[in-house]
Amino acid sequence: MKLFAYPLACLLLFGAGAFGRQDAINADLVISDVERKIDISTHLVKITNEITFENTGKSSTGYFLLKGSGDEKGAALTVSQTTVSGQSEKQLWRVALPSALETGKTIIVVVESVFSHALTPFPRQITQSEKQYVVFNGNLFVFSPYKVKTQKTTVNTASSTIESYTKTKPVSQSENTITYGPFENKEAFSEAELRVHSENNTPFLTITSMERVIEVSHWGNIAIEEHIEVRHSGAELKGSFSRYDYQRAADQGASVKAFKTVLPAAASDVYYRDEIGNISTSALREMDDLVEVELRPRFPLFGGWKTKYTIGYNVPSYQYLFNSGDSYGLKMRFVDHVFDDLVIDQLTIKIILPEGSSGIELKTPFKVEKGENGLHYTYLDTVGRPVIVAYKNNLVDQHIQDFELYYNFQKLRLLQEPLLVVGAFYLMFVLVIIYVRMDFSITKDEAKESKMRVASLLEEVQSAQDRRSALYQSYDDAIDKFKASKDQSSFIAGRKKIDADYKQLTQQIQGLQSSLKQEGSDLTERDQAYRDQINALGVLAEKLVAGKFGKQQYIENEKVIQDKRNEIYKKMDELSS
Numbered sequence: 001m002k003l004f005a006y007p008l009a010c011l012l013l014f015g016a017g018a019f020g021r022q023d024a025i026n027a028d029l030v031i032s033d034v035e036r037k038i039d040i041s042t043h044l045v046k047i048t049n050e051i052t053f054e055n056t057g058k059s060s061t062g063y064f065l066l067k068g069s070g071d072e073k074g075a076a077l078t079v080s081q082t083t084v085s086g087q088s089e090k091q092l093w094r095v096a097l098p099s100a101l102e103t104g105k106t107i108i109v110v111v112e113s114v115f116s117h118a119l120t121p122f123p124r125q126i127t128q129s130e131k132q133y134v135v136f137n138g139n140l141f142v143f144s145p146y147k148v149k150t151q152k153t154t155v156n157t158a159s160s161t162i163e164s165y166t167k168t169k170p171v172s173q174s175e176n177t178i179t180y181g182p183f184e185n186k187e188a189f190s191e192a193e194l195r196v197h198s199e200n201n202t203p204f205l206t207i208t209s210m211e212r213v214i215e216v217s218h219w220g221n222i223a224i225e226e227h228i229e230v231r232h233s234g235a236e237l238k239g240s241f242s243r244y245d246y247q248r249a250a251d252q253g254a255s256v257k258a259f260k261t262v263l264p265a266a267a268s269d270v271y272y273r274d275e276i277g278n279i280s281t282s283a284l285r286e287m288d289d290l291v292e293v294e295l296r297p298r299f300p301l302f303g304g305w306k307t308k309y310t311i312g313y314n315v316p317s318y319q320y321l322f323n324s325g326d327s328y329g330l331k332m333r334f335v336d337h338v339f340d341d342l343v344i345d346q347l348t349i350k351i352i353l354p355e356g357s358s359g360i361e362l363k364t365p366f367k368v369e370k371g372e373n374g375l376h377y378t379y380l381d382t383v384g385r386p387v388i389v390a391y392k393n394n395l396v397d398q399h400i401q402d403f404e405l406y407y408n409f410q411k412l413r414l415l416q417e418p419l420l421v422v423g424a425f426y427l428m429f430v431l432v433i434i435y436v437r438m439d440f441s442i443t444k445d446e447a448k449e450s451k452m453r454v455a456s457l458l459e460e461v462q463s464a465q466d467r468r469s470a471l472y473q474s475y476d477d478a479i480d481k482f483k484a485s486k487d488q489s490s491f492i493a494g495r496k497k498i499d500a501d502y503k504q505l506t507q508q509i510q511g512l513q514s515s516l517k518q519e520g521s522d523l524t525e526r527d528q529a530y531r532d533q534i535n536a537l538g539v540l541a542e543k544l545v546a547g548k549f550g551k552q553q554y555i556e557n558e559k560v561i562q563d564k565r566n567e568i569y570k571k572m573d574e575l576s577s
Contacts, residue, residue: 023082023094025145025188028057029064032106034142034151040134040196041158041176042341043204043233044396045115049142053107060100065145066093066111084145087189092145114396116343117206121235121303122197128245128302132235132254133163134200140168140180140192147188152181161199168192201254204234207344208306215352215376216330218414222320225312228338230297232256236304246300256301262337263291267313274298274309328357330405334364334392337400344395351388351405352376355416359408360388365401368392380417461512468505468527469569474498475534479541486545495538530568537561 032054039046053064065082067090078096101107119134126132142151155165155178165171165178172179178196211227234254246252263270265288272282272295281296297307322329335347348371353360362370369391375384388405475498482491506527540557543549549557 023063023065023084023092025065025084026057026061028055028059029061029101029146030054030056031142031144031146031148032150034144034148036142036151036153038136038138038153038155040119040136040198040200041156042202043119043200043206044341044343045118045136045138047113047115049111049113051109051111051142051144053101053109053146055101055103055105058103060102061097062100063094063096064109066095067091067143067145087145090145090189114398116394116396117233119200121204124235125238126235126254126303127238128241128253128255129249130253131161131199132201132204132303133197134234136194136196136198138194140166140194141183141186141190143189143191145188148183148186148190150182150184151186152179152183153194154179155194155196157196157198158200158202159198163197163199165196165198166194202341203256203259203339204232204254204303205256205259205301205339205341205343206231206233207338207342207347209346210335210338210344211348211350212335213350213352214332216321216354217317218321218354218409220317222315222317222332223312224315224336225310226336226338227308227310229306229308230301231306232301232303234303237302241302252300254303256297258294258296259339261293261295261311261339263293263313264315264319264333264336265289265291266315266319267291268315270311270313272309272311274307279309326408326410328407328409330407331402334401334403335395335399337397342395342397342400344399345393347392347395349390349392353386353388353405353407354409354413355381355383355385356413357386357407357409359406360386361406362388362390363404363406364390365403366392366399380420382416382420457512457515461509464505464509464512468502468509471498471502471505472530472534472569475538479538483541483545488542488545526568526571530565533561533565533568537565 030053031051033052035050037048039048055061065084077098080094080096082092082094083090084092095109097107118138119136122133122135136155140153142148142153157176157178160175162173162176162178165173166180168180170181176198180194207228208231209229213225213227215223215225217223232255246255265286270284270291270293272279272293276298279296279298281298283294283296285292285294291313293311295309295311297309299305299307301307320330320332322331330351334349335342335344338344351362360373371389371391373389374387376387377384386407392399475495478491478494478498481494482488509527537558540549540554540561544551544554
């Protein structure tokens with residue numbers, strides 16, 4: 001069985017956090033053997049203890065105590081915080097066994113610990129071309145509330161270049177491995193200095209601040225955006241930076257030129273930008289089970305340098321959002337894999353749910369600090385979308401786990417936004433109709449109203465005049481037909497019909513003309529002159545048919561009358577337009 005411990009992670013996953021509990025150290029429980037491995041090959045210190053517990057007493061025991069410096073995560077074991085009499089200043093954990101450890105029996109427990117900021121750069125400042133060295137300070141012995149019969153410690157460094165290390169015998173070194181022990185019969189809470197000073201040029205990247213925003217939409221999409229501030233926490237750069245020397249150097253030391261972020265396999269529409277804009281030096285690679293994004297800051301990061309950037313992407317909601325009726329459950333990662341050997345000093349996670357969500361319950365795989373929930377407003381929102389806020393400090397790769405968020409949402413509310421759009425357009429059209437049809441002026445403009453009335457009368461006059469103009473052509477057609485057929489009875493009958501229509505239109509125009517007298521219109525007089533010319537042309541046609549006029553004389557007189565008609569018609573057209 002295994003117990004995974006993450007000191008400095010500030011989390012308690014299994015069991016109740018019984019901070020008021022006090023237990024006694026069982027003297028009959030001893031540690032017969034410990035194999036400890038300390039890995040300082042990166043900027044994290046990773047310690048794995050394989051502990052063999054032995055019950056030497058006469059009765060069984062159901063738990064053991066474990067020394068920790070933070071919160072613990074147990075796999076199939078119940079863990080709770082406790083203290084012991086006389087050692088109240090020491091932080092201990094009570095680990096319940098799945099079954100009692102009988103007399104004379106042993107059990108092997110594997111404890112894995114990850115420490116951040118446990119390596120100190122020495123020297124603290126280096127030039128661009130110098131190597132980076134770090135110091136690790138720890139306990140030479142396993143710090144335990146029980147007696148340890150035998151123990152052995154192995155330290156793995158980043159390189160074989162080791163400046164110095166504690167030489168408490170028995171000790172040996174081979175390449176980048178230092179082996180201490182075995183040490184025999186060490187009492188409980190034994191301590192001795194363990195110090196290793198070695199070369200370590202691995203990336204010392206630390207996320208000092210990160211805000212992760214997850215926006216849930218019931219229209220099939222979940223948007224994730226992360227605002228990240230990264231700092232190189234290694235030895236600070238001494239002196240100025242030369243890009244020319246940096247490009248020429250084959251070994252670029254402890255600087256960080258790029259790092260890789262791992263996103264879910266379904267991630268799409270990935271973007272990477274900073275305060276200036278889009279960073280085009282990034283590269284994206286899609287694989288079967290993940291999406292790998294190589295992020296290149298605008299400049300290489302040296303010790304003490306930092307940069308800020310934003311990365312975002314979309315994932316389909318069906319992979320993370322589940323429902324039964326109006327009850328929904330969201331299951332997603334609390335944090336993504338930003339880079340290898342991840343360290344996040346401070347994380348803020350915000351989950352934005354659809355408007356109208358209620359009965360919200362957040363479940364996390366470790367202890368978090370709940371923030372004050374708020375509201376987020378975006379397009380077509382009315383009362384705002386609920387925002388769940390949580391904080392977590394000092395996270396590592398082992399915190400890449402799923403959280404669960406449960407809430408209620410009525411499906412009918414999905415129609416809210418489409419109806420709002422329809423209603424907005426409907427209201428806009430109604431307002432436009434009202435605006436163009438209503439007069440919102442405070443006082444009446446008599447001149448404007450008069451012009452509008454005149455315009456309306458002129459429009460009616462124009463319509464009547466157009467119809468009367470068509471009768472003019474009917475007169476011409478009747479005269480031409482009379483000249484061709486010389487049938488005077490048909491000519492007189494046709495002319496009477498045209499005269500009747502003409503009289504009706506003339507009376508209508510005269511009525512309108514009387515209303516326009518104040519505007520000085522003389523359309524009626526012009527029309528009478530035009531009518532006189534038509535009558536004169538009819539008289540000429542009758543004389544021509546009766547043989548009283550010669551053809552040449554008729555043509556000359558017809559041309560004169562036609563010119564006068566055109567001139568009068570042009571003036572009437574100007575008056576009515």
